[in-house]
Amino acid sequence: MKLIEPKIILRTAVTATLCVAPFLLAPKHALAQNFSLSLEPTISSITLPYESSEKKVPLTLRNASNETTRLRIEIFPIQQIDKITGRPIYQPISDLTNEQQSFYSSAISFEQDGKKITEIILSPKQSSEISLKISNKGSQNISEYYFSVGFIKSSPPKNNVAQAEEITASSDIQPGIATHILVSTGTAVSDVELKSLSARTDTAKAFPSFDLTLKNSQNKHSRIYGNISIYNLLNQKITDYPIHSYILGDQEKTISLTKYKATNKPPLSLGINSARLTVTDEASGKTLTKDIYYLTSSKKTIAVWVLVLIFLIYIFYKAAKRASRL
Amino acid sequence: MHVLTVFILFLLISALLAPSGFAQVMQQEEYILRLDSYSQPTTPLPSSTERNSTEDLKSLPPATKTPQLSQSLNLSVTPGFLDFGIVHATNPVNRLIEISSTTLPGFLLYIFENRNLQAETSEIPQASCDSGTCSQSMAGEWNSTLSFGLGYSCASEGCDQDFRENHFRPLTLTPTAFAKPDEDQFGLKNTKIPLRLNTSATQTPGSYQNSIIILAVPEL
Numbered sequence: 001m002k003l004i005e006p007k008i009i010l011r012t013a014v015t016a017t018l019c020v021a022p023f024l025l026a027p028k029h030a031l032a033q034n035f036s037l038s039l040e041p042t043i044s045s046i047t048l049p050y051e052s053s054e055k056k057v058p059l060t061l062r063n064a065s066n067e068t069t070r071l072r073i074e075i076f077p078i079q080q081i082d083k084i085t086g087r088p089i090y091q092p093i094s095d096l097t098n099e100q101q102s103f104y105s106s107a108i109s110f111e112q113d114g115k116k117i118t119e120i121i122l123s124p125k126q127s128s129e130i131s132l133k134i135s136n137k138g139s140q141n142i143s144e145y146y147f148s149v150g151f152i153k154s155s156p157p158k159n160n161v162a163q164a165e166e167i168t169a170s171s172d173i174q175p176g177i178a179t180h181i182l183v184s185t186g187t188a189v190s191d192v193e194l195k196s197l198s199a200r201t202d203t204a205k206a207f208p209s210f211d212l213t214l215k216n217s218q219n220k221h222s223r224i225y226g227n228i229s230i231y232n233l234l235n236q237k238i239t240d241y242p243i244h245s246y247i248l249g250d251q252e253k254t255i256s257l258t259k260y261k262a263t264n265k266p267p268l269s270l271g272i273n274s275a276r277l278t279v280t281d282e283a284s285g286k287t288l289t290k291d292i293y294y295l296t297s298s299k300k301t302i303a304v305w306v307l308v309l310i311f312l313i314y315i316f317y318k319a320a321k322r323a324s325r326l
Numbered sequence: 327m328h329v330l331t332v333f334i335l336f337l338l339i340s341a342l343l344a345p346s347g348f349a350q351v352m353q354q355e356e357y358i359l360r361l362d363s364y365s366q367p368t369t370p371l372p373s374s375t376e377r378n379s380t381e382d383l384k385s386l387p388p389a390t391k392t393p394q395l396s397q398s399l400n401l402s403v404t405p406g407f408l409d410f411g412i413v414h415a416t417n418p419v420n421r422l423i424e425i426s427s428t429t430l431p432g433f434l435l436y437i438f439e440n441r442n443l444q445a446e447t448s449e450i451p452q453a454s455c456d457s458g459t460c461s462q463s464m465a466g467e468w469n470s471t472l473s474f475g476l477g478y479s480c481a482s483e484g485c486d487q488d489f490r491e492n493h494f495r496p497l498t499l500t501p502t503a504f505a506k507p508d509e510d511q512f513g514l515k516n517t518k519i520p521l522r523l524n525t526s527a528t529q530t531p532g533s534y535q536n537s538i539i540i541l542a543v544p545e546l
Contacts, residue, residue, distance in 0.1 A: 035400070035401040035402070035403065036401075042544040043544065043546065064400070076500075076501055078546075081546060085503070085506075086545060086546070087434055087503045087506075087545070087546075088543065088546050090436075090500050090501045090502075091500070092499065093499075093500075148543060150501075150539075150541055152539055152541070155406070155407075155537075165531055166412050166531050167412065167413045167414075167415075167525055167529055167530075167531050167534065168410070168412055168413065168532075168533050168534065169410040169411075169413055169443050169450065169523055169533075169534040169535070170407065170408060170409045170410060170534075170535055171407075171408040171410075171439075171443070171521075171535070171536050171537060171538045172406070172407055172408075172535075172536075172537040172538070173403050173405065173406055173407065173408055173423055173537075173538050173540065174537050174538070174539045174540070175401045175403045175425075175540050175541075175542075176539055176540070176541045176542070177401075177541070177542045177543075178436075178541055178542070178543045178544070179544070180543075180544065180546050246546060248546075
């Protein structure tokens with residue numbers, strides 16, 4: 001039996017070590033940041049009717065990951081909602097008025113088990129309830145506040161190693177999740193009016209989509225609820241699109257109701273459908289209604305109309321033939 | 327010919343009677359789909375907090391009394407720490423953040439930084455792009471090596487439309503929406519966020535650091 005030379009063994013060992021070393025020495029922070037968190041509710045509407053009143057909003061967090069997660073809590077004031085996209089646009093902190101700054105710095109705090117907190121640590125699979133405490137001290141002149149509360153994964157600060165002769169740069173990447181808080185401190189009542197309702201049909205599947213534009217002319221946010229019910233040519237109700245949304249004070253909002261919002265898939269229908277909108281402004285109790293008609297133009301519908309046409313032509317042809325015989 | 331008439335009549339009657347026949351089956355399909363994806367897109371369902379804050383919910387129609395289901399959100403961001411390495415003046419460094427998520431429809435993705443990239447005595451500005459016209463909400467073309475700063479782009483389905491090739495926005499201190507999950511896809515899959523950093527010859531040497539935050543925000 002031939003023995004392997006020690007030189008070859010040494011060379012192989014060195015080569016293997018060189019190949020494996022980069023993986024062993026690679027920094028651990030290059031790995032992905034896994035963030036798995038549930039947060040309820042996604043929107044909270046609070047009314048503080050009296051000057052000295054105070055309210056607590058429970059927020060429930062659950063760490064669904066297998067690692068302990070440290071979350072810092074941050075507040076992001078909402079400036080407005082984008083009219084076209086419907087997205088919240090956040091206000092730069094430098095643009096806040098003194099009154100707003102006072103509200104966000106002194107009227108809002110977070111508590112866990114009765115103690116004030118600015119961050120929360122969640123063990124793997126742990127659920128925890130914290131309270132968002134709001135008081136309206138010093139906020140007599142402004143009646144509406146909209147903001148988001150963000151829970152952002154914190155990582156320990158990195159050592160700032162100065163490089164005297166060259167430029168190096170690095171960034172911590174931190175994932176987070178937010179919930180919206182809508183606060184009213186005044187006594188104003190919202191006034192929502194309907195600006196427009198239109199239907200769009202999907203030529204492939206006959207699923208209608210709706211664009212509903214509502215305007216709130218008062219400086220008081222409003223919750224609206226209701227639905228759009230779809231009726232076919234025979235006036236049979238075929239599906240509902242539930243509506244539940246918020247219109248911020250003095251804002252216009254377009255709500256897009258796509259096929260995914262329907263309670264069930266609208267079945268094949270022949271041509272003209274009707275959509276009946278019924279929405280209620282919760283604060284004022286005002287109900288808005290509107291009926292619109294739209295033409296479904298799916299391939300199936302077109303096929304049925306073609307068959308109807310062929311049938312009618314056939315009847316006319318037959319009648320004409322009989323008449324010519326007579 | 328009578329057979330043809332009967333056949334056509336049969337087709338017409340079948341089509342007319344189809345609605346009640348298909349509805350139950352399709353409802354079941356749709357229900358399963360929605361259960362997996364349950365979120366409150368543009369029309370969030372009432373939560374327990376909302377119920378407490380507003381007493382008059384007894385009058386709500388049945389459609390809005392759907393039970394509250396928990397919002398579950400998974401974000402996996404790679405890397406957790408982004409190293410630009412040594413940055414040479416007028417030589418842009420490109421890096422990539424990847425987000426794989428089971429983000430449900432109804433969430434938007436926002437991005438911001440806690441501060442500009444900062445060393446002991448100086449900082450690297452936010453990107454201004456080629457013509458200096460890119461802004462927090464509008465991406466601009468960035469090809470020139472003489473444009474400096476830190477900027478980001480977005481290169482996946484669901485990204486805002488102003489993110490064309492080589493178009494960047496500056497990273498700012500205020501959260502800004504840059505992507506919306508497509509309702510068809512039930513979540514963004516592997517959203518790519520290219521980052522570009524370029525410095526001028528006058529940039530003070532040092533170790534520049536900051537934090538970049540990716541925030542999932544429900545639609546309002």
